[in-house]
Structures are given as C-alpha cells and as structure tokens.
Amino acid sequence: EVQLVESGGGLVKPGGSLRLSCVVSGFTFRNVWMGWVRQAPGKGLEWLGRIKSKADGGTTDYAAPVKGRFTISRDDSKNTLYLQMSSLKTEDTAVYYCTTGELVAHWGQGTLVTVSS
Amino acid sequence: QSVLTQPPSASGTPGQRVTISCSGGSSNIGSNSVNWYQQLPGTAPKLLIYTDNQRPSGVPDRFSGSKSGTSASLAISGLQSEDEADYYCAAWDDSLNAHYVFGTGTKVTVL
Numbered sequence: 001e002v003q004l005v006e007s008g009g010g011l012v013k014p015g016g017s018l019r020l021s022c023v024v025s026g027f028t029f030r031n032v033w034m035g036w037v038r039q040a041p042g043k044g045l046e047w048l049g050r051i052k053s054k055a056d057g058g059t060t061d062y063a064a065p066v067k068g069r070f071t072i073s074r075d076d077s078k079n080t081l082y083l084q085m086s087s088l089k090t091e092d093t094a095v096y097y098c099t100t101g102e103l104v105a106h107w108g109q110g111t112l113v114t115v116s117s
Numbered sequence: 118q119s120v121l122t123q124p125p126s127a128s129g130t131p132g133q134r135v136t137i138s139c140s141g142g143s144s145n146i147g148s149n150s151v152n153w154y155q156q157l158p159g160t161a162p163k164l165l166i167y168t169d170n171q172r173p174s175g176v177p178d179r180f181s182g183s184k185s186g187t188s189a190s191l192a193i194s195g196l197q198s199e200d201e202a203d204y205y206c207a208a209w210d211d212s213l214n215a216h217y218v219f220g221t222g223t224k225v226t227v228l
Contacts, residue, residue, distance in 0.1 A: 035217070037162075044119060045154070045162065045205055047217040061214045097161055103152055104207065104217060105173070107161040 002026040002106045004098050009111030016088050016115070022081040022098030022108055030054065030076040032101055036083050038094035039110075046094075047104075048072075051081070066092075088115045120145060121206055121220035128226040129196045137223045139189040139206030145218055149209045151189040153182055156203040165204070166191060193225070201227045 008020040022034075035050035049062035051072045060072050071084040081098050095110040122140045129135040139151065153166035164173055166182035169189065179194045189208075193200055206220035 037219075044222040045156075045207075045219040047207075047219060050217070061216065063216060102209070103164060103167050104154075105164045105167070107163070110161055 002100070004100070004106060004108035006096065006098055006108040006111040009096065009113045011114045011116065012088055013117050014088060014090055014115055017084070017086040018088065018113060020083040020085070020096055020098075020111060020113070022083075024079050024081065024098075024100075027100070029074075029079040034072075034074060034081045034101075035099045035104060036070075036072060036081075037097045037099055037104065037107075038092075038113075039097070040091070040094040043094075048083070048096075085113070088113075090115050119221045120210065120218045121208065123204075123206060123220040123223045125221070126224045126226065128228055129193075130228045131196055131198060133196045134192060134194045135196055135225060136193075137191045137204055137206075137225070139191070139220045141187050141189075141208060141218075143187060144212040145187075145208040145210040146184065146189055147187040148211055151182065151184050152207045153180075153189075153191045154205045154207065156205065158202070162205065196227055198227045201225060 003025045006022045036048040069087045073082045097110045098108045100106040150168040154162040155165045156162040169184040170182040204223045210216045210218045
C-alpha cells in the first residue's frame with residue numbers, strides 16, 4: 001500500500017523559514033517523480049513544484065508564486081521528500097500535500113503551515 | 118490563479134446524472150491528458166480519473182471522463198450521497214516550464 005506522511009508544519013512568522021518532510025512507503029521511491037501541492041483555507045488546489053527521479057536528471061520545476069523561495073529536494077536513501085520554504089508570506093498559509101508521479105496519483109494527509117505574526 | 122475553469126457548483130438528486138466541465142487552452146488540455154480528483158470534506162484529494170477517461174482501481178464505473186479539444190468533462194451517473202465533494206480537473210501545461218495546473222474546483226451537492 002502506498003503511503004505518504006508529511007510532517008514539519010506549524011506556525012511561523014512572516015519572513016521565516018520552514019522545512020517540510022514527506023516519508024513514503026509502498027513503492028520504489030527513487031524511481032518516482034515527486035511533487036508538492038498546497039491548499040489555502042477554503043480555497044482550491046495549487047501545484048507548487050516537482051522533482052524528477054535521479055535517473056531522469058533529478059531536476060526541479062516550480063510554480064511562479066514560490067520560485068526562488070521554495071526548494072524541493074529528495075533523499076532516496078531515506079525515502080523522503082523535502083520542501084524547504086523561506087521568506088514565507090501570510091499568503092503561504094495552507095495545507096501542504098506531497099504527491100507522486102506525473103499523474104499526481106497519490107497524496108499524503110497534508111500538514112498545515114500557518115504564517116502569521 | 119487557475120488556468121482551468123470549472124463551474125463553482127453542481128447539484129442533483131440521488132440517481133441523477135451530473136456533469137462538470139473543465140475549460141482550458143491549447144497548452145494544457147489541448148496538448149496533454151486530463152486528470153480528475155475528488156476531495157471529500159476534510160480529506161486529501163484522491164485521483165478519480167486519469168489520462169482523460171481511465172479509472173484507477175476501486176473507482177466506481179459511474180464516474181467517467183471525456184475530452185474534446187481544449188475542454189474536458191467529468192460525469193457522475195447514478196449520483197449517490199457519498200459523491201458530495203469538491204472535484205478538480207488538472208493537466209500539465211507546456212507553456213514556460215512544465216507546470217501542473219488545477220481547475221478552479223466544483224462543489225457537488227446531493228439534494
């Protein structure tokens with residue numbers, strides 16, 4: 001069974017930083033492209049970015065609102081995906097989900113990030 | 118902001134057929150396949166339809182997807198109370214770098 005478990009969310013002040021983690025199981029992590037999606041309270045889904053497998057170059061792509069502030073990385077030895085967030089803004093308040101593959105087929109349960117002074 | 122447009126709401130009585138539209142452009146729906154997600158209240162989204170019209174294992178066959186040109190549709194036949202949820206279309210967009218774009222979302226209410 002595919003499982004994705006996010007952690008690391010919490011309350012952070014504007015301008016601050018936070019790192020989210022997503023531990024996965026149930027599939028061969030190193031072979032799969034991974035991504036992050038967020039959902040602000042009462043709003044729709046917003047794709048943030050993805051990281052390819054190392055076999056496919058390990059490159060990243062980001063949505064415009066987070067490019068330059070957020071960094072996606074992976075540790076295949078730990079089956080873990082990361083989202084490093086910096087220069088956080090109040091509008092970054094959302095539930096953050098890690099997702100799998102080009103179909104964005106599997107989702108974690110999400111972790112809430114609140115950016116507030 | 119979303120580049121795929123959906124109606125904000127749709128509704129029907131149990132047993133009815135409900136259709137949700139998703140309008141995009143040549144760089145997304147027009148050149149890539151469409152996926153649909155169901156988000157039940159308080160839960161993470163779940164892949165409902167992939168590659169325009171394929172159902173993952175476990176998804177009832179009363180859910181179906183279609184695509185024509187730069188638009189796509191999700192149909193729910195034999196509507197059930199447990200289908201009350203938010204539905205999102207999505208597709209990869211080839212403009213600029215590859216981005217995944219979601220629709221604006223449709224809230225389906227079972228009357």
